[in-house]
Each structure stands twice: as C-alpha cells, then as structure tokens.
Amino acid sequence: MPESPNPLRRSESSRRAILDATLKLCAELGYGRLTVEAIAAQAGVSKKTIYRWWPSKGAVVLEAVDDMAAVAAHPNTGDLAADFHSQLTTVIDLLTPPKGSAAVGLIAEALQDADLAHDLRERLIRPRIASFEERMRQAQRDGQLAPDADLDVALGLIYGPIYHRLIFHLGMPDAEQLRTLIDHALRAFEPRPPTQ
Amino acid sequence: MPESPNPLRRSESSRRAILDATLKLCAELGYGRLTVEAIAAQAGVSKKTIYRWWPSKGAVVLEAVDDMAAVAAHPNTGDLAADFHSQLTTVIDLLTPPKGSAAVGLIAEALQDADLAHDLRERLIRPRIASFEERMRQAQRDGQLAPDADLDVALGLIYGPIYHRLIFHLGMPDAEQLRTLIDHALRAFEPRPPTQ
Amino acid sequence: MPESPNPLRRSESSRRAILDATLKLCAELGYGRLTVEAIAAQAGVSKKTIYRWWPSKGAVVLEAVDDMAAVAAHPNTGDLAADFHSQLTTVIDLLTPPKGSAAVGLIAEALQDADLAHDLRERLIRPRIASFEERMRQAQRDGQLAPDADLDVALGLIYGPIYHRLIFHLGMPDAEQLRTLIDHALRAFEPRPPTQ
Amino acid sequence: MPESPNPLRRSESSRRAILDATLKLCAELGYGRLTVEAIAAQAGVSKKTIYRWWPSKGAVVLEAVDDMAAVAAHPNTGDLAADFHSQLTTVIDLLTPPKGSAAVGLIAEALQDADLAHDLRERLIRPRIASFEERMRQAQRDGQLAPDADLDVALGLIYGPIYHRLIFHLGMPDAEQLRTLIDHALRAFEPRPPTQ
DNA sequence: AGCTAACCGAGACGGTACGTCCGGTCTTTGT
DNA sequence: ACAAAGACCGGACGTACCGTCTCGGTTAGCT
Numbered sequence: 079m080p081e082s083p084n085p086l087r088r089s090e091s092s093r094r095a096i097l098d099a100t101l102k103l104c105a106e107l108g109y110g111r112l113t114v115e116a117i118a119a120q121a122g123v124s125k126k127t128i129y130r131w132w133p134s135k136g137a138v139v140l141e142a143v144d145d146m147a148a149v150a151a152h153p154n155t156g157d158l159a160a161d162f163h164s165q166l167t168t169v170i171d172l173l174t175p176p177k178g179s180a181a182v183g184l185i186a187e188a189l190q191d192a193d194l195a196h197d198l199r200e201r202l203i204r205p206r207i208a209s210f211e212e213r214m215r216q217a218q219r220d221g222q223l224a225p226d227a228d229l230d231v232a233l234g235l236i237y238g239p240i241y242h243r244l245i246f247h248l249g250m251p252d253a254e255q256l257r258t259l260i261d262h263a264l265r266a267f268e269p270r271p272p273t274q
Numbered sequence: 275m276p277e278s279p280n281p282l283r284r285s286e287s288s289r290r291a292i293l294d295a296t297l298k299l300c301a302e303l304g305y306g307r308l309t310v311e312a313i314a315a316q317a318g319v320s321k322k323t324i325y326r327w328w329p330s331k332g333a334v335v336l337e338a339v340d341d342m343a344a345v346a347a348h349p350n351t352g353d354l355a356a357d358f359h360s361q362l363t364t365v366i367d368l369l370t371p372p373k374g375s376a377a378v379g380l381i382a383e384a385l386q387d388a389d390l391a392h393d394l395r396e397r398l399i400r401p402r403i404a405s406f407e408e409r410m411r412q413a414q415r416d417g418q419l420a421p422d423a424d425l426d427v428a429l430g431l432i433y434g435p436i437y438h439r440l441i442f443h444l445g446m447p448d449a450e451q452l453r454t455l456i457d458h459a460l461r462a463f464e465p466r467p468p469t470q
Numbered sequence: 471m472p473e474s475p476n477p478l479r480r481s482e483s484s485r486r487a488i489l490d491a492t493l494k495l496c497a498e499l500g501y502g503r504l505t506v507e508a509i510a511a512q513a514g515v516s517k518k519t520i521y522r523w524w525p526s527k528g529a530v531v532l533e534a535v536d537d538m539a540a541v542a543a544h545p546n547t548g549d550l551a552a553d554f555h556s557q558l559t560t561v562i563d564l565l566t567p568p569k570g571s572a573a574v575g576l577i578a579e580a581l582q583d584a585d586l587a588h589d590l591r592e593r594l595i596r597p598r599i600a601s602f603e604e605r606m607r608q609a610q611r612d613g614q615l616a617p618d619a620d621l622d623v624a625l626g627l628i629y630g631p632i633y634h635r636l637i638f639h640l641g642m643p644d645a646e647q648l649r650t651l652i653d654h655a656l657r658a659f660e661p662r663p664p665t666q
Numbered sequence: 667m668p669e670s671p672n673p674l675r676r677s678e679s680s681r682r683a684i685l686d687a688t689l690k691l692c693a694e695l696g697y698g699r700l701t702v703e704a705i706a707a708q709a710g711v712s713k714k715t716i717y718r719w720w721p722s723k724g725a726v727v728l729e730a731v732d733d734m735a736a737v738a739a740h741p742n743t744g745d746l747a748a749d750f751h752s753q754l755t756t757v758i759d760l761l762t763p764p765k766g767s768a769a770v771g772l773i774a775e776a777l778q779d780a781d782l783a784h785d786l787r788e789r790l791i792r793p794r795i796a797s798f799e800e801r802m803r804q805a806q807r808d809g810q811l812a813p814d815a816d817l818d819v820a821l822g823l824i825y826g827p828i829y830h831r832l833i834f835h836l837g838m839p840d841a842e843q844l845r846t847l848i849d850h851a852l853r854a855f856e857p858r859p860p861t862q
Numbered sequence: 863a864g865c866t867a868a869c870c871g872a873g874a875c876g877g878t879a880c881g882t883c884c885g886g887t888c889t890t891t892g893t
Numbered sequence: 894a895c896a897a898a899g900a901c902c903g904g905a906c907g908t909a910c911c912g913t914c915t916c917g918g919t920t921a922g923c924t
Contacts, residue, residue, distance in 0.1 A: 083873080084872090084873075084874085087915085087916075088874080089875070092874090092876095108386070109386060110386040110387075113904085113905060113906085114905080114906075114907085115904085115906080116905095118876095122876080123876070124875065124876045124878095125876095125906090125907080125908090126875080126876085126877085126908080126909090127874075127876075129907065129908085130875090182385050182386075183386060185382075185385060186382040186383070186385035187382070188441075188443070189378050189381060189382035189385075189441070190305060190306040190378075190379060190382050191306070195443040196443070199443050199444070203442045228454065228458075230451075231435070231454055231455055231458050233438075234434065234435025234436075234438050234439065234455060235431055235435060235458060235459060237434075237438050238430065238431070238434025238436070239427070239430025239431060239434040240430075241434065241438045241441050242429070242430050242433050242434035242437045242438070244385075245384075246394070247391045247392070247394070247395050248395070248399075255426075258424065259427055259430060259431075262424075262431060262463075263431060263462065265461065265462045266461045266462050267458075283894095283895085285895095285896080288896085309883085309884060309885085310885070310886085311883090311884065314898095319896085319897075320896060320897050320898060321885090321898090322886095322887080322896075322898090322899095323896065323897080325885095325887080326896095330885095475899080476899075476900085478890085478891090479899070479900060480900080481889090481900070481901070484900090484902095500778070502778040502779075505879060505880085506879080506880075507878085507879060508879095515901085515902075516902045516904090517880090517881080518882080518883085518900090518901080518902080519900075519901065519902075521882085522900075522901095577777060577833055578774040578777035578778050579774070581770050581771070581773060581777075581833070582696070582697060582698040582770075590834070591835050595834045595836075620846065620850075622843075623827070623846055623847055623850050624850075626826065626827025626847060627823055627847075627850060629826075629830050630823070630825075630826025630828070630829060630830035631822025631823060631826040632822075633826060633829050633830045633833050634821070634822050634825050634829045634830070635822065637773055637776075637777070637829050638787055638791045639776070639783040639784070639786070639787050640787070640791075647818075650819055651823075654816075654823060654854040654855075655823060655854065657853065658851065658854050659850075671868075672867095672868070672869085674921095674922095675867090675868055675869060675920085675922090676869080680869090680870075680871095701911085702910080702911075702912085703909085703910060703911085706872095710871080711871075712870065712872055713872090713873085713911095714869095714870085714871085714872090714873095714912095714913085714914085715871080718869080718870095
C-alpha cells in the first residue's frame with residue numbers, strides 16, 4: 079500500500095477512528111452497504127483523509143481486518159488433527175456472520191480488484207500460510223507426517239474444502255464434519271512404510 | 275427468480291440480445307465495470323425491460339453463464355484420475371481470464387448477495403455436483419474407490435484446492451500440479467483392505 | 471443555453487421547483503452561499519436533473535431572475551424624465567438586498583464566466599435595451615430629445631452612474647439624487663436650436 | 667485589514683513573493699481559477715503565511731493590484747476632454763484582458779463580499795476619485811466647467827458608461843466612441859450664460 | 863552572544879461542495 | 894398494448910479547495 083504523503087505526520091488517532099468505524103459499520107451494514115462516506119462520518123474524519131492513506135474501501139477493510147486478526151500462530155499441542163480442528167474452527171468463525179462480513183466482503187472485492195488481491199495475499203494470507211507450514215514441518219519432525227509431504231498440496235486439501243463451501247454456499251461444516259474433513263485430508267500425507 | 279409479468283408475452287429476441295450483450299461486455303470490461311445501463315444500450319433494449327425480468331445484474335450474468343455453459347457430464351473413460359484431470363482443466367479454464375471474468379464476478383457477487391447465491395447454487399452448481407457424484411458412484415462400482423467413500427468430503431478435497439487458490443490468488447495449478455492434487459485427494463478414498 | 475437531452479420530455483414541475491427553490495435560497499443565503507446541492511435538496515430534485523438542463527449555478531439563477539422579472543416595458547406617460555425616474559427606481563430596487571442578491575450575484579458571476587455573460591446579455595439585457603430605445607425614439611418624435619441623439623451613448627449616461635455606484639459601493643442614489651442624475655444625463659440630448 | 671501578528675517581524679520577501687505569484691497566476695488562470703493553494707505553491711510559501719496576513723484571496727489580489735497600479739493623478743494638459751480621454755483609455759486597458767483579469771475579478775468578488783468591497787473602495791477607488799475631483803476643480807477654475815457643477819454626478823456620467831458596458835459585456839468603446847461619450851458627459855456641465 | 867519568542871515552510875486535518883455515475887422507478891411516445 | 898427511449902430521484906463516488914491546525918527550523922531582537 080504505497081503512501082505518497084508523509085507518513086511521519088500521519089494522525090494515529092484518525093487512523094484508529096477510521097479502522098474502528100470500518101469494523102463497526104461493516105458488522106452493522108455488511109460489507110456491500112459499507113461506504114467511504116459512512117466511514118468518514120462515523121469516524122469524524124474527512125473523506126480526503128481516508129483517500130489520502132488508502133486507495134479504496136477494500137484497502138481500509140483489509141487493514142481493519144489485519145489489525146483485528148493479528149497473526150494467530152497455529153496451535154501446537156502435539157496432536158496435529160486436533161490442532162487443525164481448533165485452527166479451522168477459528169477460521170470458520172471469521173467467515174461466518176456477523177464477524178465474517180468484513181472478511182467475506184474482502185474476499186469478494188479482491189476477486190475483482192487485482193491490487194487489493196495482491197495486498198490481501200501478501201498481508202493477510204502469506205503469514206498465515208507460513209504459520210501453517212511451520213506447524214506441518216513440526217509434524218514431519220514428529221513423524222506424524224510423511225517427510226516428503228508436499229505442503230502446497232496439503233494446504234489446499236485442508237483449507238480448500240472450507241472455501242469451496244463458502245463460495246458455493248454449501249454450508250460450513252459442523253465440528254463432526256470438520257473432523258472428518260481433516261482426517262481425510264491428512265490421510266493423504268500419512269507416513270507410509272517403504273513400499274517393498 | 276420470480277417473474278411478475280406474464281412470461282408468455284416475453285420477447286425472446288430481447289432476452290437473447292440481453293444475454294449476448296452481457297457476455298460480450300463482461301468479457302470486454304470485466305464483471306465489475308459491467309453495468310445494467312451498458313447492457314441495455316448494447317442490446318438496444320430499455321433498462322426497464324431488464325429489470326422486468328431479472329432482479330439484478332448478477333441474475334442476468336448468471337442466466338447468461340448458465341445459458342452458455344450447458345452441464346457437461348463428467349467424462350467417463352474408466353480412468354478416474356484422468357477424468358478428473360480433464361474435468362478440472364475445463365473448470366480452471368472457466369475461472370481464468372478472459373473467459374473467467376463472468377464466472378468469477380458471479381462468485382464474488384454471490385458472496386455478498388444471498389438471493390443470487392441461492393440461484394447460483396441451485397442452477398449452476400447442484401447439477402454439476404450431481405454429475406460429479408454420478409461419476410464417483412461409477413468409480414465405486416468399478417472398485418477404484420472405497421465403497422463407503424463420503425462423496426461430500428470428496429467433493430471438497432477435489433474441487434476445494436482450486437477455489438482456495440482462486441480466492442487467495444495463489445495461482446492456478448499447471449497440468450503437473452493438477453495431477454498431484456488429484457492423486458493426493460483420491461488417495462484418501464482408496465479402497466483399503468479390511469483393517470484387521 | 472444548448473440542451474443536449476430531449477426538451478420535449480422535460481418535467482415542467484421539476485423546472486418550476488428548481489427555479490422557485492433558487493430564488494428562495496438566494497434571498498435567504500445570498501448568491502455566494504447558494505449551492506447546487508442546496509437547490510436540489512430544497513426542490514426535491516436530483517442534482518443530475520439540474521446539471522442536465524443548466525451548465526452552472528449561474529445559468530439557473532439567470533433563468534430564475536429572467537422568469538421573475540418579465541420584461542417591463544419602459545413607462546410612457548409623456549414626461550421622459552419622470553418615466554426614467556420610475557424605471558430607474560425599479561432597477562435600483564432589483565439591485566438592492568434582499569431582492570438584489572440574485573441579480574448582483576449574477577452580474578458578479580458573469581464578470582468571470584464568458585458563457586454566462588453571453589446569456590445574461592442576450593436574455594436579460596438586450597430586450598431591456600430595446601425597450602429603452604423604443605421609449606427614447608418616442609421622445610424624439612415628441613420633440614423632447616434631439617432627433618439625432620446617439621442612443622448608445624444615452625444608455626450609458628442614464629444607466630451607467632447606477633452601476634458605477636453599485637460596483638464601487640458608493641451607495642444607491644435617493645429619489646432626489648436620482649432626479650439630478652437624470653436631468654444631467656438628458657441635458658446632453660436636449661434638442662438645440664440650430665446654432666447660428 | 668486588521669493584523670493580529672506583529673507586523674515588524676513580517677517577512678518582506680514572502681510578501682513580495684506572494685503578491686508576485688498572485689499577479690502571475692491571475693494573468694495565467696484568471697481570477698476565478700486562482701486559488702490560495704496555488705499562490706502558496708507558486709510563491710514557495712505556506713498557506714498559513716497567506717492567511718496570517720490577509721483574510722481572503724480577494725484581499726491578496728487587492729493588495730497586489732494596489733501595489734502595481736500606484737495612483738496616477740489625472741493628467742492636466744489644460745484640455746479637459748483630452749485629459750479624460752487619456753485617463754479613461756488607461757482605465758479601459760486595466761479592465762481589458764489579460765491585464766484586466768485581476769481588477770475585474772476583484773470587482774466581481776467585492777460585489778459579493780462586503781469587507782472586500784469596503785477595502786476596494788477605500789484603498790483603490792477613493793484616491794482616484796480625489797484625483798478626479800481635483801482635476802475637475804481645476805477645470806472649474808479654468809472656466810471650462812460650470813462653477814456649481816456637481817462632481818458626484820459628473821463622476822457617474824464620465825465613468826459610469828464604461829462600467830455599464832463592462833458589467834453587461836457590451837464591449838469597451840474605441841477611441842472615437844470614447845470621445846463621443848466624454849463630449850456628451852461634459853456637455854451637462856458646460857458653463858452656461860445665466861438663464862434669464 | 864545567547865535566548866527566546868515569532869514567524870516561517872510544509873502539509874495533514876475536518877469540512878463543504880463539486881460534477882459524475884449508476885441504480886432502480888416512472889413517464890412519454892411511437893408503432 | 895407494448896416496449897424503446899430516456900428523464901427522474903437518490904446516493905455514493907473521488908476531487909478540489911477552503912481555512913485551521915500542528916510540526917520542526919530559522920531568524921530577529923531583546924536581554
């Protein structure tokens with residue numbers, strides 16, 4: 079997010095007010111009905127100040143969401159399936175209304191806006207993928223996972239089903255279904271005895 | 275899609291012109307810059323006529339996409355992995371610009387519009403899921419798949435990774451990566467010798 | 471005032487509401503604080519509708535003033551000086567607050583906007599000059615004025631002092647001063663006995 | 667023009683830069699498109715510095731114009747009509763683009779801003795009226811003018827026509843027309859033999 | 863000669879209005 | 894009688910300036 083004006087002189091209080099107003103209104107109205115005007119009014123800030131620091135509504139929401147959901151590292155209790163279960167439960171919560179309004183709106187917007195998509199990937203997703211991979215490598219060291227498991231593929235198998243259901247409105251899995259999903263996904267990466 | 279006016283008196287030529295204009299403009303401008311006004315102008319039709327038969331831009335695009343992409347049954351050559359490879363290649367093409375513009379836009383819009391989401395699922399997705407399940411049951415009969423395989427889970431494992439990559443702009447897999455994805459997904463459903 | 475959209479389909483009620491709102495707000499706020507937004511809000515009209523038919527705030531005010539002050543022909547009682555006195559009294563009233571707000575604002579704006587200046591001259595001023603000249607020619611026929619009097623010059627001598635005072639805020643003349651002004655101006659055009 | 671800050675510490679170089687930038691930009695853009703921001707940028711000065719010393723754009727332009735056009739006394743060659751002709755030629759030049767941009771803009775602004783109007787009258791106009799009256803009294807002493815001529819009326823008759831034409835965009839007089847105007851105006855004040 | 867108050871540049875800020883775009887509704891007109 | 898054409902209200906857009914307000918840094922003039 080390149081900033082032409084001098085970031086040193088930026089008003090932190092305005093920034094906070096904007097991000098807070100954004101999350102509040104997004105929860106109230108939904109991402110689609112959220113407007114830059116409403117954010118400015120709610121935050122007691124001029125529209126110019128928003129446009130000075132962010133290129134679009136999506137960018138503001140991205141920062142607000144990022145700001146809210148600081149990177150929560152994947153838990154590591156030693157039980158890989160249980161750890162994913164709790165991690166995915168958190169993710170599903172973030173994608174479910176009312177809290178999900180911001181994140182889902184962001185995903186929708188990024189599908190249509192390449193710049194926002196770039197920022198979404200680099201600022202929100204990459205760090206979480208890194209956290210995922212770290213946990214997976216730990217599992218490999220623990221012998222719970224094949225040492226040559228392809229982590230890119232694993233990422234898709236574990237998280238993909240959630241987003242597939244989100245996208246086509248097939249309903250989020252309940253705890254039991256989630257367990258089944260994880261079991262199946264991990265099955266593809268079980269350590270195997272050397273095939274003779 | 276409830277239609278208040280008498281559908282019998284509907285002008286088929288207007289309908290065709292609208293759907294054709296929609297696809298043309300969507301490819302040219304992208305879904306986001308597509309407007310109802312532009313569709314009306316391009317189709318030589320009054321805006322009123324569009325709003326008479328469709329509730330929103332998304333509904334028009336949905337019908338246009340549905341109209342274009344008739345349900346193609348999953349291929350059945352006897353080689354399950356190869357069949358999915360060709361099927362998924364088609365799906366990826368439909369999600370990749372320029373052709374992907376309409377479908378991806380539709381997905382984005384549906385994330386924010388419950389009515390459109392409903393129609394998208396029921397008109398576009400359900401029949402394709404049915405086709406998927408049919409192919410899977412065939413594979414079960416062929417002994418390539420565990421007879422008790424959970425097809426809902428399988429759907430997520432096979433299609434999920436594609437949409438996960440779409441959503442977070444992680445890049446569509448090439449042919450080789452696609453093969454690896456399918457192999458891993460199917461591995462979870464291999465018929466197993468009865469565990470003693 | 472060229473109108474691109476089809477004037478036949480124009481809503482007369484909107485036009486009236488806009489012109490009425492313009493005069494009302496201009497009297498209340500003064501021309502300078504009058505805004506297109508406020509006119510639209512007061513008239514219950516979309517800003518687009520204003521911009522569809524007028525190029526600028528000034529053009530709206532011009533039409534409103536023109537609409538209000540239909541051409542009042544110069545009175546003709548037979549007494550030229552008295553007729554001018556009553557005519558100029560009317561003009562001075564139109565240039566004095568609160569009623570004068572619109573006209574003076576218009577004059578100020580036209581000084582900076584060539585297009586508006588053109589319309590102001592052609593639509594408001596020219597017909598009134600014509601009326602002036604008609605009255606003067608009558609006076610010539612009546613022998614109250616030199617038959618070769620230059621009417622352009624007379625126009626400036628009679629009306630100029632008023633606007634000179636307006637422009638430099640020297641105060642409008644009272645009835646007595648006005649009489650003196652007119653007497654002096656007309657003195658330059660008295661019929662003269664052939665100088666021997 | 668009340669100045670709260672200490673005028674002794676005022677930076678003369680900033681003042682000069684501001685007035686120079688004002689005249690330059692006013693000629694380039696016209697008074698209407700001139701902005702305080704642009705003046706500040708062009709002068710390499712902070713907006714604050716402008717607002718510290720002047721209450722408005724108009725006040726800056728007034729000072730710039732005043733600064734430029736020092737009061738030139740009415741010429742006195744002995745030929746009253748010729749003297750006015752040369753004086754009015756200068757005035758007309760000051761009211762004609764490009765040079766006229768500042769003065770005309772100032773007049774326009776003052777029509778809407780009472781404070782500016784006050785300053786315009788007192789700083790620019792009054793001294794010039796005084797100069798006019800001085801020349802007129804000289805003419806009275808010379809016997810070219812009725813000794814009881816009303817100089818207020820004379821001022822209006824001589825200068826009014828110019829401003830009347832300016833205001834309604836009737837075109838500035840050429841040299842010949844100007845001569846005619848002056849002749850007619852002065853005719854009202856010719857010394858007359860005592861009417862019997 | 864050093865201190866300190868002020869003016870200075872820079873420019874971010876809350877605002878207001880701009881003129882445009884498009885959504886969705888309603889009206890007119892011609893066939 | 895219908896549907897094209899398109900005017901209409903509404904509301905958000907992103908921009909331009911306004912006039913105010915910190916900031917450090919410099920500078921002038923009084924200790």
